[in-house]
Amino acid sequence: MIRFTKISSILALAAAMASISTTAMASSIGVNTGPSNAGDGSSPEDAQNNVVPPTSTAGIVPQTNWNNVMQGNWVNQQVTDDSGTLLATTVSVQTQWANGNVILDGTPAAADGDRLMMNGGMDNNGGPQGWTITEIPYANYEVYIYFDGGSNGNRGGVYQILDTDNGENVLAAQYGYDTATFDGTYKQATGDGTDGEGQGLDSNYVILTDLTAPNIKIQSIADQLGGGDNVKRAPMNGFQIVEVGGPGPPTITEIDYTSADGLLTLTWNSKPGETYAIKYSEDMISWDSDIDDGYPAAEEGDTTTAIFNLNDFGLATDSRLFFRVEK
Numbered sequence: 001m002i003r004f005t006k007i008s009s010i011l012a013l014a015a016a017m018a019s020i021s022t023t024a025m026a027s028s029i030g031v032n033t034g035p036s037n038a039g040d041g042s043s044p045e046d047a048q049n050n051v052v053p054p055t056s057t058a059g060i061v062p063q064t065n066w067n068n069v070m071q072g073n074w075v076n077q078q079v080t081d082d083s084g085t086l087l088a089t090t091v092s093v094q095t096q097w098a099n100g101n102v103i104l105d106g107t108p109a110a111a112d113g114d115r116l117m118m119n120g121g122m123d124n125n126g127g128p129q130g131w132t133i134t135e136i137p138y139a140n141y142e143v144y145i146y147f148d149g150g151s152n153g154n155r156g157g158v159y160q161i162l163d164t165d166n167g168e169n170v171l172a173a174q175y176g177y178d179t180a181t182f183d184g185t186y187k188q189a190t191g192d193g194t195d196g197e198g199q200g201l202d203s204n205y206v207i208l209t210d211l212t213a214p215n216i217k218i219q220s221i222a223d224q225l226g227g228g229d230n231v232k233r234a235p236m237n238g239f240q241i242v243e244v245g246g247p248g249p250p251t252i253t254e255i256d257y258t259s260a261d262g263l264l265t266l267t268w269n270s271k272p273g274e275t276y277a278i279k280y281s282e283d284m285i286s287w288d289s290d291i292d293d294g295y296p297a298a299e300e301g302d303t304t305t306a307i308f309n310l311n312d313f314g315l316a317t318d319s320r321l322f323f324r325v326e327k
Helices: 004-021 111-120
Strands: 028-034 067-070 077-080 086-094 129-135 141-146 153-165 167-176 205-211 215-223 238-243 252-256 262-271 275-281 291-294 304-308 322-326
Touching: 028 077, 028 111, 067 077, 067 086, 067 111, 141 215, 167 205, 238 291, 252 322, 262 322, 275 304, 291 304
Parallel strands: 028 067
Antiparallel strands: 028 238, 077 086, 086 129, 129 215, 141 205, 141 238, 153 167, 153 215, 252 262, 262 304, 275 291, 275 322
16 A cells, blocks of 8 residues: 555655656747748749758757748648647748748758758848737747848848737837858847947847737838848748746646545646646656556646546555656
């Protein structure tokens, strides 16, 4: 029989240690944009050099499962988050020109997600362009906008977030200028984006923070400094929407065990729509066993409570057990 009076604190400790070992952090959505093979009125570079495979990692906030919203499929594309979960969120692209092979000169970028994401994008020859995003699932978030026009002359301008539910009011804005081809190093634009003497400082991304609107437009508009090749351009290659203040890694917060009937009750922090594996161990070294490998989160709220009968798993007579929850 499990001696609950002795293991309650041990179980809590196991849960705390499990939270350290998990890697799940705030959720994010990554979108990569580029041209199609056919060109479709734009630069006809090979789309494979612009597509980020689902297992490749890219972005300032490293993530896999990037969404490749490529030319020809630019209207109301449903996207996934970094875990691969399909969301209600949709993305549409507004531009007249897609540009590819801006940093690779046709050379494949095998397994390098950052270079693939930065290799293609949109370039509207100066006019407003961007993405319209609906039903963002995060209460609070930041947006990372990536840009590289494949030119050593200034390209850029203002990168901004508009609230499409409120007359496209500007929620946040940041100037940034690309003055050198992306070499694998991300450089953030800050301040007015210049050196103070009328020249753009080389950068390739901006961060726009303190955002809560569920429906937005990400937009770039070139200015006079964005005309390094005599055409005003403010390219955009991709973006990330990163949740701020999310539930964090799953951690057991409450535990109860009734030895008379073998019922174990666990409560952990969760997020609606996610599923969790409930694992157990006898030594806190091997965690190969589970009592459920796909328990759904509560449909509402930020915690989930589950009840398991340890008799069903032949565990009620074990002298001690450790439990943890994994996303």
